[in-house]
Amino acid sequence: MTGDAIRIEGLRKTYAGGKQALKGVDLTVPTGSIFGLLGPNGAGKSTLINILAGLVVKSAGKVTIWGWDQDRNPRQSRAAIGIMPQELNLDPFFTPRQALEVQAGLYGVPKRLRRSDEILGMVGLSDKAEAYARTLSGGMRRRLLLGKALVHAPHILVLDEPTAGVDIELRQMLWANVRKLNRERGMTIILTTHYLEEAEEMCDEIAIIDQGAVVARDSTRNLLGQLDAKTMVIQPESPPDILPQAPGISAERREGGLIALSYHASQTAAEEVLELVRGAGIRIRDVRTEQADLEDVFLELTRSTPAA
Numbered sequence: 001m002t003g004d005a006i007r008i009e010g011l012r013k014t015y016a017g018g019k020q021a022l023k024g025v026d027l028t029v030p031t032g033s034i035f036g037l038l039g040p041n042g043a044g045k046s047t048l049i050n051i052l053a054g055l056v057v058k059s060a061g062k063v064t065i066w067g068w069d070q071d072r073n074p075r076q077s078r079a080a081i082g083i084m085p086q087e088l089n090l091d092p093f094f095t096p097r098q099a100l101e102v103q104a105g106l107y108g109v110p111k112r113l114r115r116s117d118e119i120l121g122m123v124g125l126s127d128k129a130e131a132y133a134r135t136l137s138g139g140m141r142r143r144l145l146l147g148k149a150l151v152h153a154p155h156i157l158v159l160d161e162p163t164a165g166v167d168i169e170l171r172q173m174l175w176a177n178v179r180k181l182n183r184e185r186g187m188t189i190i191l192t193t194h195y196l197e198e199a200e201e202m203c204d205e206i207a208i209i210d211q212g213a214v215v216a217r218d219s220t221r222n223l224l225g226q227l228d229a230k231t232m233v234i235q236p237e238s239p240p241d242i243l244p245q246a247p248g249i250s251a252e253r254r255e256g257g258l259i260a261l262s263y264h265a266s267q268t269a270a271e272e273v274l275e276l277v278r279g280a281g282i283r284i285r286d287v288r289t290e291q292a293d294l295e296d297v298f299l300e301l302t303r304s305t306p307a308a
């Protein structure tokens, strides 16, 4: 499929009880991308993902998955997508192999097309194939959930906070798997995470969602470029009595006698900042710069605006 793997238009969800979890979301996810859905707790990420999965019924809007309208072609749209949910909801009475077989059955995958052993190998559970689910560690359960999401060889893989609270080893294994599926099978990946570094490193495209609305949607590179705020941190030979001042540059003291000068790279050259410092008679012992990262973009965009 060329174009968009997922197209969401005017998506709304109001839960029984009146909570408006999604307030009119428009979003497209390009085929073949690794797409990050970021947002603070309660933003509506899981609600959106569970609507895609067919686990939560939307209140309004249109969802198209792999070209299939979710309402008109529920079977086809469901078959196109595999979901690794946030909750570790596994049937304790199934072994990993049984869990995969049952899941494949649910999706109508014929026996000859099942790849349970291959999937168990991929998620590193071959030696646990016959273990009782209740004897599996949290990390193993998570890997089994990834395996379950893959039984019907979906075009799109959705992972809801896959690395929240998991150790570094498992996180790296998960990401290696995800990258491989994306690269080798062209699988479109959608993930939610609140590890911003992870999104920065993994995702081609990012949407930031806050209080049920998309507040930013761009390539990771553009999103990071959006904030061209830079800070030059200077260690002076001796602390000056007064801080240097110039339009477009704001100076403040930091611990240890350091001076932080903030400016916008698009408006002020680093050389101008250095000149300002030298011009104020400050001798520079050491200097380094700090650049905005996704965390800054995120904070900027999700900073709650006080109620009017």
Ligand code: ADP
Pocket: 015, 016, 017, 019, 020, 021, 039, 040, 041, 042, 043, 044, 045, 046, 047, 048
């Ligand atoms: P996120 O995954 O971004 O943390 P969620 O989609 O889980 O956010 O939740 C969005 C909002 O909807 C939150 O305020 C949450 O409390 C509420 N919510 C989620 N699930 C339900 C539910 N089943 N019933 C009522 N409210 C819910």
Ligand code: MG
Pocket: 045, 046, 047, 086, 160, 161
């Ligand atoms: Mg969630």
